[in-house]
Amino acid sequence: MSELKNRHHIITALVENKAGVLARIAGLFARRGFNIYSLAVAPTHDPDISRFTIVVDVESAPLHQIVSQLDKLINVVEIKELDPTEALERELLLTTVNADSRSRSEIIQIVSALGGSIVDAGISHITVELAGTPDTIDTLEELLRSFGIVATQRTGRVALPKLRTENSFETGSRNFKVFN
Amino acid sequence: MELTGAQALIKSLEHQGVEVIFGLPGGAILPVYDPLLESTIRHILVRHEQGAGHMAEGYANVTGRAGVAMVTSGPGATNIVTPLANAMMDSTPLVVVTGQVPTTSIGTDAFQECDITGITMGITKHNWLVKDANDISNTIAEAFYVATHGRPGPVLVDIPKDVSNDLIDYAEPDDVSLPGFKYISEPDPEAVRQACKLILEAKRPVFYVGGGVLKSRASEALKILVEQTGIPVVTTLMARGAFPDDNPLCLGMPGMHGNYTAVTAIQQSDLLIALGSRFDDRVTGKVSEFAKHAKVIHADIDAAEIGKVRVPDVALIGECRRSIEELTRGLTESASQLSKPNENLLPLDIGDWINQINSWKETYPLSYDKSESDTIKPQYVIESISNLQEEGTIVVSGVGQHQMWASQYWKFNNPYSWVNSGGLGTMGFAVPAAIGAKVGRPDKAVWAIDGDGCFQMTAQELITSSAENIPVKIAILNNAYLGMVRQWQQMFYEERYSEVYLSPDLPDYVKWAEAMGCVGFRVDTPEEVIPTIEKANEINDKSVVIDFRTDITEKVFPMVPAGKSNDEIIVGPFGKKS
Numbered sequence: 001m002s003e004l005k006n007r008h009h010i011i012t013a014l015v016e017n018k019a020g021v022l023a024r025i026a027g028l029f030a031r032r033g034f035n036i037y038s039l040a041v042a043p044t045h046d047p048d049i050s051r052f053t054i055v056v057d058v059e060s061a062p063l064h065q066i067v068s069q070l071d072k073l074i075n076v077v078e079i080k081e082l083d084p085t086e087a088l089e090r091e092l093l094l095t096t097v098n099a100d101s102r103s104r105s106e107i108i109q110i111v112s113a114l115g116g117s118i119v120d121a122g123i124s125h126i127t128v129e130l131a132g133t134p135d136t137i138d139t140l141e142e143l144l145r146s147f148g149i150v151a152t153q154r155t156g157r158v159a160l161p162k163l164r165t166e167n168s169f170e171t172g173s174r175n176f177k178v179f180n
Numbered sequence: 181m182e183l184t185g186a187q188a189l190i191k192s193l194e195h196q197g198v199e200v201i202f203g204l205p206g207g208a209i210l211p212v213y214d215p216l217l218e219s220t221i222r223h224i225l226v227r228h229e230q231g232a233g234h235m236a237e238g239y240a241n242v243t244g245r246a247g248v249a250m251v252t253s254g255p256g257a258t259n260i261v262t263p264l265a266n267a268m269m270d271s272t273p274l275v276v277v278t279g280q281v282p283t284t285s286i287g288t289d290a291f292q293e294c295d296i297t298g299i300t301m302g303i304t305k306h307n308w309l310v311k312d313a314n315d316i317s318n319t320i321a322e323a324f325y326v327a328t329h330g331r332p333g334p335v336l337v338d339i340p341k342d343v344s345n346d347l348i349d350y351a352e353p354d355d356v357s358l359p360g361f362k363y364i365s366e367p368d369p370e371a372v373r374q375a376c377k378l379i380l381e382a383k384r385p386v387f388y389v390g391g392g393v394l395k396s397r398a399s400e401a402l403k404i405l406v407e408q409t410g411i412p413v414v415t416t417l418m419a420r421g422a423f424p425d426d427n428p429l430c431l432g433m434p435g436m437h438g439n440y441t442a443v444t445a446i447q448q449s450d451l452l453i454a455l456g457s458r459f460d461d462r463v464t465g466k467v468s469e470f471a472k473h474a475k476v477i478h479a480d481i482d483a484a485e486i487g488k489v490r491v492p493d494v495a496l497i498g499e500c501r502r503s504i505e506e507l508t509r510g511l512t513e514s515a516s517q518l519s520k521p522n523e524n525l526l527p528l529d530i531g532d533w534i535n536q537i538n539s540w541k542e543t544y545p546l547s548y549d550k551s552e553s554d555t556i557k558p559q560y561v562i563e564s565i566s567n568l569q570e571e572g573t574i575v576v577s578g579v580g581q582h583q584m585w586a587s588q589y590w591k592f593n594n595p596y597s598w599v600n601s602g603g604l605g606t607m608g609f610a611v612p613a614a615i616g617a618k619v620g621r622p623d624k625a626v627w628a629i630d631g632d633g634c635f636q637m638t639a640q641e642l643i644t645s646s647a648e649n650i651p652v653k654i655a656i657l658n659n660a661y662l663g664m665v666r667q668w669q670q671m672f673y674e675e676r677y678s679e680v681y682l683s684p685d686l687p688d689y690v691k692w693a694e695a696m697g698c699v700g701f702r703v704d705t706p707e708e709v710i711p712t713i714e715k716a717n718e719i720n721d722k723s724v725v726i727d728f729r730t731d732i733t734e735k736v737f738p739m740v741p742a743g744k745s746n747d748e749i750i751v752g753p754f755g756k757k758s
């Protein structure tokens with residue numbers, strides 16, 4: 001698992017919001033044999049620009065190769081790797097688990113301990129929501145597995161570089177160019 | 181000025197300085213063909229849209245300008261897919277305009293609808309579907325900009341019929357603004373310094389010159405760098421002519437069918453200086469065995485080429501010409517800083533290496549069996565055409581054995597005198613590409629060296645050449661076979677020949693040539709070779725086709741079997757030490 005995680009890198013890209021850009025990006029991954037682990041995309045505060053957060057598996061190709069091929073796409077305005085230690089990462093999980101009268105309170109306890117909440121409940125199941133770091137979400141998924149997961153949707157990672165000010169105590173660390 | 185979208189399109193092309201369009205009309209592009217009647221742009225009506233694409237490529241290769249082709253939607257568009265893929269592989273600037281069904285019909289499986297932007301996404305640098313006639317002039321400006329800047333390549337602009345018919349207020353294009361289109365022109369000075377250091381330390385350096393040198397018009401700069409350093413040069417299939425074959429430091433073509441010296445010099449080098457080349461598998465053979473002990477300097481305008489196949493020690497990302505010029509400048513500077521009094525670091529002190537190379541040249545020259553006097557050796561035909569050529573002749577080839585022999589046996593002394601399909605290996609490239617080259621350089625003689633198989637794929641474009649008065653000369657090396665495939669079946673499939681026989685007489689090439697308005701000759705004996713070439717050279721008002729009946733069994737050597745190390749080069753038919 002941790003080895004797999006080491007292979008995962010976060011790419012963040014600002015992309016012109018034009019018809020077909022998703023196809024261009026997905027098509028490039030497909031034809032070059034690059035692996036996408038997750039992909040999240042939505043417009044930024046500038047409606048002409050969308051931000052893609054792509055988690056890639058560098059088993060298939062070196063990161064530099066993936067980033068520089070993507071950078072060649074005319075619609076990709078800016079692209080870079082986000083170092084996890086310099087990034088804010090979040091993901092949203094919705095999951096429905098089996099919950100009878102005996103397990104229900106235990107599930108609720110676990111979910112609230114990890115900062116999640118219950119968004120729906122029926123006689124035999126509960127649907128929970130958790131927004132958090134991918135690690136927290138992995139943990140919750142793991143803990144809920146024994147109750148029987150009915151359905152799961154994760155959004156895939158979204159991420160932003162941490163903003164630093166000049167006199168921040170961490171100014172010695174690698175500086176990210178802030179896009180917008 | 182009120183114009184239709186179609187008029188705006190033609191105006192936009194004129195604005196780009198387009199002098200010729202290769203194309204063929206149809207329903208969805210009909211509106212655009214109407215204002216063409218009043219345009220200064222010459223239109224060349226092809227017989228198949230693949231021909232239009234390859235003609236545009238031939239034109240682009242010899243002029244350095246973008247080639248332009250225009251076709252209709254659906255089958256017209258899909259017929260030009262092969263040239264787009266070819267141009268993408270060989271970094272040839274093309275602008276292809278396709279008609280599309282009206283915007284109101286897109287997505288309904290309308291007659292001759294085809295998602296050509298979807299199909300060509302992976303084989304163009306970029307493509308556009310224009311949905312508003314007001315966008316035409318800016319889109320065309322962007323299309324030419326993208327095709328010709330950075331690493332050149334093909335683009336496609338898809339124009340729905342209603343967009344062509346709409347009335348708009350035409351305005352000349354704004355300055356191109358493409359925030360996502362970026363390339364670096366100037367190499368990093370620190371990288372240049374490191375590269376110079378490696379060069380000055382090298383004992384067995386080689387310049388590995390690729391098509392990028394031609395694309396960036398760097399032949400002159402390269403000559404200066406070679407003179408300054410004394411480093412030997414190999415020119416890849418895409419770079420033949422970028423450095424003159426008659427220079428003693430030119431080792432010729434490396435790779436699968438490269439000559440022994442070029443292949444072995446790379447293998448044994450301690451410093452490989454890749455200039456606009458991309459470590460293609462036809463050059464490297466087995467990558468892990470390729471130039472194993474060499475440090476690598478890689479100069480390329482495309483950052484994605486750096487480390488794609490081989491991780492270099494120093495990367496020079498920038499225009500090839502600028503990188504070469506900066507190396508020359510940097511070397512002069514470093515040499516004067518590092519040299520002791522009365523010591524000259526340039527040219528490099530690599531006499532032993534040059535001696536070694538010269539002894540390989542002597543021991544393993546390119547050669548073929550000249551003892552049989554009654555069969556025509558294909559190599560002999562090529563040598564003869566090359567020897568008898570008018571100064572500055574452009575030679576074009578198809579794909580197969582004849583292509584490799586052309587690259588090996590033609591004497592290339594000028595840049596832009598060689599046009600071929602390298603990366604995609606497209607049979608049928610030669611005839612239309614030769615016509616396009618002649619359109620681009622009407623002042624030069626154009627010869628195509630073609631295979632019988634290749635010729636049959638696109639020969640009908642000779643009708644175009646006759647109709648449009650674009651005289652070219654085609655030498656068919658008629659070995660009655662899909663010869664290159666036959667060679668592989670002979671060498672690697674125990675002579676089990678499967679579907680490679682074509683027949684020497686079917687079709688009758690002379691009659692076919694005549695039917696297409698050309699002069700046709702047939703050559704059966706070695707004695708007739710030279711006189712017939714001379715006759716062809718004298719015909720300047722018509723295209724000429726010569727059917728040379730060449731040796732069926734002749735194979736291309738040297739050869740590095742696919743996937744093998746370049747050290748396993750087979751020099752001739754009788755093994756390594758032929």
Ligand SMILES: Cc1ncc(C[n+]2csc(CCOP(=O)(O)OP(=O)(O)O)c2C)c(N)n1
Pocket residue numbers: 578579580581582583605606607608630631632633634635657659661662663664665
């Ligand atoms: C369009 C296309 N189809 C198939 C091939 C595979 N192929 C490569 S060389 C070759 C034979 C070419 O025959 P010919 O034109 O007679 O040339 P020769 O090798 O005999 O000189 C073939 C079939 C190809 N390169 N391109």
Ligand SMILES: [Mg+2]
Pocket residue numbers: 631632633657658659660661662663
């Ligand atoms: Mg043949």
